[in-house]
Amino acid sequence: MKLGLNQIQLINTLDAVSGVGAKDCVVSGDAVVFLVPENKIRQAIGKNGAMIEKIKKMLGKRVELFEYSPEPEGFFRKAFFRARIEKVEIGEKNGEKIALINADNTNKKIILQNIGRLKKIKELAKRNYGIEEVRVR
Secondary structure (H helix, E strand, C coil), X not given: CCCCHXXXXXXXXXXXXXXXXXXXXXXXXXXXXXXXXXXXXHHHHCHHHHHHHHHHHHHCCEEEEEECCCCHHHHHHHHCCCCCXXXXXXXXXXXXXXXXXXXXXXXXXXXXXXXXXXXXXXXXXXXXXXXXXXXXX
């Protein structure tokens, strides 16, 4: 994964404001998505969201944070924290890594309700874990 100058500047902004350097940064429309190191998400958000609000004002964009995990299974569980995930399987099909996320119908709806968020999670999974496809079933 290579970061462009704009992404490096955004990561530096997050670091300067919150003291947390992001592992990755994706600009998606009117939002900036950061992948912050494990156990640093609270620090990046700040008390009552103060750090996020400050960064939003500086950048003039929405800011979303996701927490990194060394294992892709942990990343997906944290990214879909609103849903109860039964199982995350990482497999291969035609030489490409695929993530299968198993959840009951109620939790599947929670995951699939926000397609924009799902796209951002898929992009981070591809860039950081080499996962080409994410399937929710």
